[in-house]
Amino acid sequence: MTSLDNHSFHKNKGRCLCGVVSFAVINTFEKLLLCSCEQCRQITGSAFASNLFVSIEGFDWLAGTGEIVSYQVPGRDISKSFCRVCGSGVPWPNGDGTKMIVPAGSLSDPVNVVERIRIFASEQPAWASGLEKVSRHAAFPEGRQ
């Protein structure tokens, strides 16, 4: 097997925090959308959502589909799926069912992604701007917990 084959067919595994929900996905993603729109900030409780897009044929559930809850924003093309046990975001299909949208933080291995795009950057909160200038520590800062 060549290294290209390894790259193409290696499956990246993902799971929720408690491990009830797990999946495997081909590790070649078309794009990563980092979205700072108001809905994505509320859904994640964070500065932006980090969602990978992949063809649905490259995606397999391994366990826990019965524990997934989905929420559809009324009147909008925005939805969210999460583990009912731990609340972690888990993958969900796009509107026409051709792609899976995978929360990037749920994957265990480094991600191969063709293109990264930030959208609704105009709605990013001020506390999340200039992050490269924020003091940085490998773990908790010394003397603090």
Ligand SMILES: [Zn+2]
């Ligand atoms: Zn869970």
Ligand SMILES: [Zn+2]
């Ligand atoms: Zn958004």
